[in-house]
Amino acid sequence: MPMINAGRLLSELRRFAQFGAYRTGVHRPTYSKEDMDSRRWLAQQYEAVGLQAHIDGVGNVFGVPRSERRSLLIGSHAESQNYAGWLDGALGVIYGLEIARTFAETPDCAGLPIAPVAWADEEGHYVSMLGSRSFVGDIDEAEIDRAVNVDDGLPLRNALRAAGLAGVPRSLLEPERYAGYLEAHIEQGDALEASIKRIGVVTSIVGLWQYSIVFHGIQNHAGTTRMAIRKDAGVAAATLAMAIAERFPEVAGPCSVWTTGRITLEPGAPSIIPGRAEMLFQFWDSAMSVLERLDSLLRELVEQTAIKTGCRAQIERTETGKPCHMDPAFQEAIESAAARYAPDVYVRMPSGASHDAQVVAHKLKSAMLFVPSIGGISHYWTENTSDADLVLGCQVLADAAEAILRGEGNT
Amino acid sequence: MPMINAGRLLSELRRFAQFGAYRTGVHRPTYSKEDMDSRRWLAQQYEAVGLQAHIDGVGNVFGVPRSERRSLLIGSHAESQNYAGWLDGALGVIYGLEIARTFAETPDCAGLPIAPVAWADEEGHYVSMLGSRSFVGDIDEAEIDRAVNVDDGLPLRNALRAAGLAGVPRSLLEPERYAGYLEAHIEQGDALEASIKRIGVVTSIVGLWQYSIVFHGIQNHAGTTRMAIRKDAGVAAATLAMAIAERFPEVAGPCSVWTTGRITLEPGAPSIIPGRAEMLFQFWDSAMSVLERLDSLLRELVEQTAIKTGCRAQIERTETGKPCHMDPAFQEAIESAAARYAPDVYVRMPSGASHDAQVVAHKLKSAMLFVPSIGGISHYWTENTSDADLVLGCQVLADAAEAILRGEGNT
Numbered sequence: 086m087p088m089i090n091a092g093r094l095l096s097e098l099r100r101f102a103q104f105g106a107y108r109t110g111v112h113r114p115t116y117s118k119e120d121m122d123s124r125r126w127l128a129q130q131y132e133a134v135g136l137q138a139h140i141d142g143v144g145n146v147f148g149v150p151r152s153e154r155r156s157l158l159i160g161s162h163a164e165s166q167n168y169a170g171w172l173d174g175a176l177g178v179i180y181g182l183e184i185a186r187t188f189a190e191t192p193d194c195a196g197l198p199i200a201p202v203a204w205a206d207e208e209g210h211y212v213s214m215l216g217s218r219s220f221v222g223d224i225d226e227a228e229i230d231r232a233v234n235v236d237d238g239l240p241l242r243n244a245l246r247a248a249g250l251a252g253v254p255r256s257l258l259e260p261e262r263y264a265g266y267l268e269a270h271i272e273q274g275d276a277l278e279a280s281i282k283r284i285g286v287v288t289s290i291v292g293l294w295q296y297s298i299v300f301h302g303i304q305n306h307a308g309t310t311r312m313a314i315r316k317d318a319g320v321a322a323a324t325l326a327m328a329i330a331e332r333f334p335e336v337a338g339p340c341s342v343w344t345t346g347r348i349t350l351e352p353g354a355p356s357i358i359p360g361r362a363e364m365l366f367q368f369w370d371s372a373m374s375v376l377e378r379l380d381s382l383l384r385e386l387v388e389q390t391a392i393k394t395g396c397r398a399q400i401e402r403t404e405t406g407k408p409c410h411m412d413p414a415f416q417e418a419i420e421s422a423a424a425r426y427a428p429d430v431y432v433r434m435p436s437g438a439s440h441d442a443q444v445v446a447h448k449l450k451s452a453m454l455f456v457p458s459i460g461g462i463s464h465y466w467t468e469n470t471s472d473a474d475l476v477l478g479c480q481v482l483a484d485a486a487e488a489i490l491r492g493e494g495n496t
Numbered sequence: 497m498p499m500i501n502a503g504r505l506l507s508e509l510r511r512f513a514q515f516g517a518y519r520t521g522v523h524r525p526t527y528s529k530e531d532m533d534s535r536r537w538l539a540q541q542y543e544a545v546g547l548q549a550h551i552d553g554v555g556n557v558f559g560v561p562r563s564e565r566r567s568l569l570i571g572s573h574a575e576s577q578n579y580a581g582w583l584d585g586a587l588g589v590i591y592g593l594e595i596a597r598t599f600a601e602t603p604d605c606a607g608l609p610i611a612p613v614a615w616a617d618e619e620g621h622y623v624s625m626l627g628s629r630s631f632v633g634d635i636d637e638a639e640i641d642r643a644v645n646v647d648d649g650l651p652l653r654n655a656l657r658a659a660g661l662a663g664v665p666r667s668l669l670e671p672e673r674y675a676g677y678l679e680a681h682i683e684q685g686d687a688l689e690a691s692i693k694r695i696g697v698v699t700s701i702v703g704l705w706q707y708s709i710v711f712h713g714i715q716n717h718a719g720t721t722r723m724a725i726r727k728d729a730g731v732a733a734a735t736l737a738m739a740i741a742e743r744f745p746e747v748a749g750p751c752s753v754w755t756t757g758r759i760t761l762e763p764g765a766p767s768i769i770p771g772r773a774e775m776l777f778q779f780w781d782s783a784m785s786v787l788e789r790l791d792s793l794l795r796e797l798v799e800q801t802a803i804k805t806g807c808r809a810q811i812e813r814t815e816t817g818k819p820c821h822m823d824p825a826f827q828e829a830i831e832s833a834a835a836r837y838a839p840d841v842y843v844r845m846p847s848g849a850s851h852d853a854q855v856v857a858h859k860l861k862s863a864m865l866f867v868p869s870i871g872g873i874s875h876y877w878t879e880n881t882s883d884a885d886l887v888l889g890c891q892v893l894a895d896a897a898e899a900i901l902r903g904e905g906n907t
Contacts, residue, residue, distance in 0.1 A: 274720030309685030326734035
């Protein structure tokens with residue numbers, strides 16, 4: 086049985102959080118100096134376990150076992166959201182490293198090849214899930230050419246060049262080399278905590294549909310333009326936001342969520358009626374039919390808002406994530422391990438967030454394990470998980486990995 | 497009778513629009529290179545008319561008559577809003593220059609001293625009405641120390657130093673030296689155009705009350721946080737905006753206007769529930785009682801929104817402009833001149849926008865003249881006025897200036 090080293094796991098998680106440390110969290114955007122330092126550090130650790138380490142052309146870090154047998158990919162993404170938590174992504178990456186180390190040290194596991202991986206830009210500083218999408222062949226050079234940073238608009242190509250990745254080949258998945266993919270992650274919600282559970286066995290990952298909605302009004306002086314003749318794009322945006330708040334519950338599923346993450350009024354000056362308003366809006370659900378219903382209602386509300394406010398409206402769907410189901414046998418393996426170490430405190434649950442696993446799952450059997458988020462908080466620097474849960478999650482994932490690889494015939 | 501030179505007026509207006517030319521408008525923020533170039537150019541023109549020109553410590557440009565008699569200040573502000581129109585401010589500045597030239601050239605007006613002036617930062621890139629407020633003694637060094645650029649947050653002191661104004665004294669009004677102040681401006685609304693009038697005789701300037709309203713919610717992951725437990729600061733901002741749209745008409749006066757010019761959601765990322773929302777909100781009216789009613793209602797709606805959305809709210813009033821009445825005799829002088837050149841197409845009207853005249857009016861008799869804005873458009877690069885109206889406005893103002901100065905006993 087692989088028994089992880091709890092002290093080493095916790096100290097490596099804390100070591101990794103020093104790359105871009107911010108208050109008790111991290112600020113480690115993709116391809117920043119801190120991000121690339123963290124990736125080079127990972128590659129060194131992979132090498133030290135006896136793996137062939139390399140960083141590919143989009144920054145994915147691979148530890149490739151020197152074995153002919155089918156290996157198990159275990160990992161997550163290494164970068165963080167801006168000024169966010171220390172565990173989002175990092176948890177699954179360090180679990181992969183710890184499990185590779187544990188298997189290498191455990192005589193009866195030494196023949197079971199673990200391939201730790203750290204994906205790049207799951208958080209979408211440039212392109213959501215860039216690393217895993219590149220690995221499964223779901224992105225071409227043209228899309229990389231077009232991509233820019235969401236915050237400053239600078240080209241992805243510039244960032245890759247600055248990170249020393251220009252001209253480095255992108256690694257492409259050869260499916261026959263892998264038994265599958267496991268990813269651990271913090272839950273990022275409060276379902277585990279609220280139900281006093283410690284391990285979530287992920288059944289499916291919800292789909293995210295995202296939109297850019299623009300209203301065009303008439304920009305004018307805010308003191309001299311009579312209310313009656315205004316076409317205020319900002320009022321249109323607020324009108325739509327409230328229509329969504331009122332009408333979405335009518336067609337939403339029980340787990341649907343929706344959010345306006347950004348509203349930009351132009352020119353954004355105190356004494357000017359906004360001539361243009363842009364909303365960044367998204368919703369998530371695990372059922373395709375619900376996603377489609379929400380899409381129809383959104384388009385209807387945008388149209389009604391345009392008529393009501395006299396502003397011209399544009400709506401563009403920028404992401405159309407399909408809900409994705411995890412491999413049943415892999416779920417079983419995680420659940421059996423959880424039953425051993427945490428009887429009665431594990432639960433099957435959907436993932437409300439996107440993860441690299443939903444990309445990899447199109448090509449490899451995949452599954453995910455969640456540990457609790459204290460207070461349900463994530464994407465914020467106060468994000469945390471108890472040490473006991475951090476250790477438990479890694480041990481359960483190690484046991485599941487062993488079961489999966491032995492099931493492969495790797496006895 | 498002073499007869500202005502129409503060709504010279506139009507060509508100097510166009511010359512002035514070359515400082516920071518942007519499409520058919522201008523981009524000439526206060527203390528930018530273009531703005532300071534335009535001020536130095538003005539000072540040269542003032543000198544050439546025989547005036548003592550100087551630029552004071554906040555960038556105000558004065559042309560001081562070499563006369564012991566009480567002179568008439570005529571001007572407006574020289575800088576523009578960002579990427580805005582060519583006439584806002586510039587019109588009144590070039591009228592002042594043209595009238596000074598005309599009087600200098602007209603034998604029977606040569607003894608009537610015109611003091612052209614170009615104020616700084618009426619548009620509030622740093623401090624609204626900075627130049628005129630400084631002139632009337634309504635701003636101290638501490639406020640200048642604290643002031644920063646509204647766009648980039650850089651200190652006003654840095655801008656003054658870069659513009660070569662550090663250590664230059666600020667000119668203070670000596671009221672006994674002036675007969676009063678006249679300011680011409682584009683209307684910035686569509687009232688003149690809609691009623692087929694060509695000259696507006698301003699009766700009063702509305703008061704502007706401005707607010708920063710902040711909602712504090714709980715920042716969290718937009719995919720995993722159930723709708724039921726959210727405290728979304730962005731939803732609070734939209735809720736307040738709609739409550740204002742619904743309830744303000746109940747207590748507003750017939751000419752009240754209100755605008756949310758900016759909404760900032762933080763952190764402003766697609767998959768994060770906004771934890772903080774800031775709204776820049778303002779309203780204008782010419783009656784103090786209406787302004788006070790709108791203030792009370794706004795505070796009530798902010799409180800209701802906080803309760804409804806579970807977000808904590810803060811409201812701060814950042815500007816409390818008092819409505820201001822123009823001098824009756826000066827209004828009479830403008831109206832008499834308008835009756836001569838534009839019978840039946842002039843009208844008395846309030847100003848819906850703020851102007852330096854409302855600051856100067858606390859210390860000197862003041863009045864304003866409006867010319868039409870085509871389509872009511874201003875604070876935008878398409879802002880314009882017909883050549884015929886540009887010429888008419890200047891001639892009317894020149895005649896009014898003569899009448900005022902002769903009324904002073906300057907025969």
